[in-house]
Amino acid sequence: MTSGIQALANTVGQKIRENSRPVRHDRPIGPARWPVIILFLPPALMLFTLFVIMPIGEAAWYSMYNWTGYGRPENFVGTRNFEVLFRNNAFRLALWNTGLIMLVSIVIQVPLALWLAMLLARKMPGVVGFRLIFFLPYVLADVAAGLIWRFVYDGDYGLFAALFGFFGLDSPHVLADRNVAIYAVLAVVVWKYFGFHMMLFIAGLQAIDRNLLEAADIDGASGWQKFRYVTLPLLGSTVRLSIFFAIIGSLQLFDVVMPLTGGGPSNSTETIVTFLYSYGVMRMQIGFGSAAGVVLFVICVVLAFTYKRVLMRND
Amino acid sequence: MTLRFDKRTLLASTGFALASLMTVGAASAQTEVRWMHIEANAAYLAVWESLVEQYNAENPDVNVTMTFLENEAFKARLPTLLQSDAAPHLFYSWGGGVLRAQAETGQLMDLTDAMMENDGEWANSYTPASLGGLTFDDRIWAVPYQMGTVSFFYNRDIFDDVGINSEDLTDWESFLDAVEQIKDAGYVPIAVGGGERWPVHFYWSYLAMRIGGQEVVDNAKTGAGEGFRHPAFVRTGEELARLGALDPFQPGYLAATWPQTLGYFGDGNAAMILSFQNTHPQQANNAADGQGLSQDQLGRFPFPSVEGGDGLVTDTLGGLDGWAVSAGAPPETLDFLKWFTNEENQRIMAQNRMIIPVAVGAEDGVEDPLMLESALQLGASTWHQNYFDQDFGPSLGRVINDISVEIVSDNMSPEQSVQMLEDEFMLQ
The missing domain is CATH 3.40.190.10 (Periplasmic binding protein-like II)
Known part of the structure; x- marks a missing residue:
């Protein structure tokens, strides 16, 4: 029996290799294609330069000035903003929290989404309804979700107050506790975004050749074995993509946190972007905020490129 | 994706575009005064709105429009807004270091000359303490609106x-x-x-x-x-x-x-x-x-x-709040502000429990006993310090x-x- 599954695993492996064999586009750019390039490249290139390249360059430039955001930056301070930034406890906490969010997204959110997707990819009555319900949090506006959860967590008038009150207990104020608030935020993040990953997985699962699963059934594979040796390997590229989105999303997390905690209490729920906003924009220290932005940019680029090069090179 | 226009849609959209152009044309005959505020209290807002309505009716060539921004959002967006074409003409200011920082960048209108005209007729309509608090290096940077105490x-x-x-x-x-x-x-x-x-x-x-x-x-x-x-x-x-x-x-x-x-x-x-x-x-x-x-x-x-x-x-x-005017605001802005903060209107706002007035003679509008206590304390103040988070x-x-x-x-x-x-x- 085991050898049958082994053979099946080999077939699966081969299928993956076939699918992911890099295709090279070596067609030379001949004179016939120049008009197309000249006509269609400039608009896209211009937009990209205007809205992506230039802001990045400007942020890098501002980050070397002590600048309030009014007029032109004139007070050059070199690398001082970066030195102050890395000495800043709130920023270190923001880095730590962002890492924690990333970890939880990968270790809890993605597996949870995969598990639910396995349940909901089957053809069963009511499946569409459940998909909709689980996808709903993702559709909700981030700020609205933050406000809703702020009310849920409220220990005086919120859902928590009602729940604990029902059992005759004093409700905790989770968002007011420095040691707990970040976990409350993490719960909301998982709740908010798992539906997105679940949808990715459902799409990936539906693309899997059912014959392979039937073959595994005939070989007498258990449910776990089918998952481990057929489904997961064939879903590999989707999993890697999903983790990639989870990482990028964690780095950019802002809109849920602001209405929920505003980064408090005592900066304990600050992320890199909320830090940038509270300490850069709100304090009229655009130079300092830009330095935080540059650090975020470097982290994003390094992570994204390393991940793509190392894990997604065949996808 | 292909887009198909039939004649009717084309006509309709041209008509719509023309109509919007004409509306803009009609509006530009009036001078628009853009007022940005942060007042979320509906009762207070109603008083302001009725005052604006009254002013607009009395001055057909001026159209005062109000835009709301939430307090924190206002503070975050103001620097960008002030340097854009969409800068509000008048906006709320808590005075202190923030107003000074704005003034130093040249984005605010220096109100000194306008307020000192006719032997300081406009300036003298406010209590000296309120005006002094919005003055730096002998220049006035905001029109006083209210004083408060914590x-x-x-x-x-x-x-x-x-x-x-x-x-x-x-x-x-x-x-x-x-x-x-x-x-x-x-x-x-x-x-x-x-x-x-x-x-x-x-x-x-x-x-x-x-x-x-x-x-x-x-x-x-x-x-x-x-x-x-x-x-x-x-x-x-x-x-x-x-x-x-x-x-x-x-x-x-x-x-x-x-x-x-x-x-x-x-x-x-x-x-x-x-x-x-x-x-x-x-x-x-x-x-x-x-x-x-x-x-x-x-x-x-x-x-x-x-x-x-x-x-x-x-x-x-406590506060010493005023209305700052952006550098490019039309002169009608000043006329509106002068009217908006005059004795009569400040009295109306005081009667509605909105403010402790700064216009001379409007103090009798304060009827709420607790507010009156605050006003009296302010009147006897030996040193009035602006909110630290604004002043510093x-x-x-x-x-x-x-x-x-x-x-x-x-x-x-x-x-x-x-x-x-x-x-x-x-x-x-």
Whole structure:
């Protein structure tokens, strides 16, 4: 029996290799294609330069000035903003929290989404309804979700107050506790975004050749074995993509946190972007905020490129 | 995807485009005055709107339009807005270091000449203290709107039940004793909005004022003398930590917003709140039943003095707010502002419990007894200090907010807090 599954695993492996064999586009750019390039490249290139390249360059430039955001930056301070930034406890906490969010997204959110997707990819009555319900949090506006959860967590008038009150207990104020608030935020993040990953997985699962699963059934594979040796390997590229989105999303997390905690209490729920906003924009220290932005940019680029090069090179 | 236009859609869209062009044409015959405000209280807003309506009707060639931005969003967007073509012509200002920073960038209109015309007819229509607070280096940068003072408001029912007389709370030690007594009696002594941080900075500010006095605070602002190294600031932290050690605030105060806090107090859940002059209407507005505490249930007393401190109990902390005008605003903006803040209109706003007026002669509009008490305290003020988080400028001000919360919640020592203030001051 085991050898049958082994053979099946080999077939699966081969299928993956076939699918992911890099295709090279070596067609030379001949004179016939120049008009197309000249006509269609400039608009896209211009937009990209205007809205992506230039802001990045400007942020890098501002980050070397002590600048309030009014007029032109004139007070050059070199690398001082970066030195102050890395000495800043709130920023270190923001880095730590962002890492924690990333970890939880990968270790809890993605597996949870995969598990639910396995349940909901089957053809069963009511499946569409459940998909909709689980996808709903993702559709909700981030700020609205933050406000809703702020009310849920409220220990005086919120859902928590009602729940604990029902059992005759004093409700905790989770968002007011420095040691707990970040976990409350993490719960909301998982709740908010798992539906997105679940949808990715459902799409990936539906693309899997059912014959392979039937073959595994005939070989007498258990449910776990089918998952481990057929489904997961064939879903590999989707999993890697999903983790990639989870990482990028964690780095950019802002809109849920602001209405929920505003980064408090005592900066304990600050992320890199909320830090940038509270300490850069709100304090009229655009130079300092830009330095935080540059650090975020470097982290994003390094992570994204390393991940793509190392894990997604065949996808 | 392909787009198909049939004749009808094309005609309709051309018609629509023409119509919108014509509307713009019609509107531009009038001068538009763009007013950006942060008032979220519907009752207050209704008063303003009716005034604007009246002004627009009386001045057919001017159209005053109002745009709302939430308080924090306003502060965040203003720098960008002011430098764009969409800059508001008049907007709210809390004076102090922030107004000064804006003025220094050349984005504000210098109002001195306009207000000093005809022997200062316009300027003299306001109380000298209010005008002086919005003047830097002899130039006027904002039109005065209101003055306010922060003081303690208390729930008389709770005070009576515990057996505390507010008149005894003139010094910090008796205040702390009272907090303990209230706590022992099973009440929450103080409601505070720790989630927004600035409500806690009122405590730090008043303690610094009572302990250090005017000279020490002024020196900290300018870096003269010992600046923040003056021992008064460590003591300020120590006294604030003493208050925090009594655990005087409502559960979950570190996440509470200001409206929530007002509501908590208005619902009768806390004995005291350190708050603005218009606490009476505002707590009612935010209370669960929309009524809150009645006039008879509310009392008020000034922040107590601290033993050995150089400040006086008659020194006041509070707002001195005005309307700033952007550099490119049309002259009609000034005409509107002059009218909007005249004696008659300020009286109307005072009668509606919105403001303690700054227009000379409008003070009789203050009818709310608690507001009147605040107005009288202001009138007798020996030193009026603007909110620290505005006066010390946007970044140092926010550090004061931060350290106040950290000290009171036992997350930072008084020495560390002084170090943070000094570090931030160096960066300016």
